[in-house]
Amino acid sequence: MSKAHKPIRIVPLRPTGDMIGAARPSAAAAKLTYRNGPLLANVKVFTIFWGTAWQQSSDSKVPAQLNSFFDYILGSPLMDQLSEYNVPKYQIGHGSHIGTLNVTSPDASGTIQDGAIRKFIQKLIAGGKVPKSDANTLYFIFLPTGVTVRQGGSASCQQFCGYHDAIGGKTFCAVMPYPDCSGCLGSMSALDSLTVTASHELCEAITDPVPGEGWYDDTNGEIGDICAWTTKKVGQYTVQKEWSNRANSCV
Numbered sequence: 001m002s003k004a005h006k007p008i009r010i011v012p013l014r015p016t017g018d019m020i021g022a023a024r025p026s027a028a029a030a031k032l033t034y035r036n037g038p039l040l041a042n043v044k045v046f047t048i049f050w051g052t053a054w055q056q057s058s059d060s061k062v063p064a065q066l067n068s069f070f071d072y073i074l075g076s077p078l079m080d081q082l083s084e085y086n087v088p089k090y091q092i093g094h095g096s097h098i099g100t101l102n103v104t105s106p107d108a109s110g111t112i113q114d115g116a117i118r119k120f121i122q123k124l125i126a127g128g129k130v131p132k133s134d135a136n137t138l139y140f141i142f143l144p145t146g147v148t149v150r151q152g153g154s155a156s157c158q159q160f161c162g163y164h165d166a167i168g169g170k171t172f173c174a175v176m177p178y179p180d181c182s183g184c185l186g187s188m189s190a191l192d193s194l195t196v197t198a199s200h201e202l203c204e205a206i207t208d209p210v211p212g213e214g215w216y217d218d219t220n221g222e223i224g225d226i227c228a229w230t231t232k233k234v235g236q237y238t239v240q241k242e243w244s245n246r247a248n249s250c251v
Helices: 062-073 077-085 114-126 190-207
Strands: 010-012 044-050 096-103 111-113 137-142 148-151 160-167 171-176 231-234 237-240
Touching: 010 190, 044 062, 044 114, 062 096, 062 137, 062 190, 062 237, 077 190, 111 114, 114 137, 114 148, 114 160, 114 171, 137 190, 160 190, 171 190, 190 237
Parallel strands: 044 096, 044 137, 111 148, 137 171
Antiparallel strands: 010 160, 160 171, 231 237
């Protein structure tokens, strides 16, 4: 739960029979409203790849590919379109990818609870393994294949494909389980699935870092929830479309 006692929003499983990227009817009643909380005006993404499995031959290139994705996307038109959600205190602009870390001890395996992930991130910060958190820092933690994440009574690849939250209201993170199921892969490659889910959570974390306290819709959720599983290309990368109040559609 966030401080506003709203549930953490998730990237849900792809609906059965849904075509990835297919046009959907606009959520005509959707309207994000600003709740006076913080925004990440110039997000600073630090990527954390937890587990020895990331070094296995089948996935060994994925961390570098995801880091390249963030290098590009944080200065791309995807960031530019978020400027419609500027408020006097926060002017949303380009972000930066400030570093990466592969952690192999302790290893990530089996089922990992959200609480353990929170403690893991806090321990990395306290130990100086990652930059200290500030008003723009966003830790993206990627779990390897074979690991299940449990959060709020739900499990990855059973109810969700990713989520973001604020630890203690001030340390912002996004959790990216590996897409080990058709509900998170759709017809995409693992890399494309990860960039789609990551873009969903990136845009939500920028516009609503403390869930329910930034730009939010009480019925439909956050900027990415309204447009889940509708995709487009930005540069060479597949990303999710995001809700635009101005256009009244997913763009």
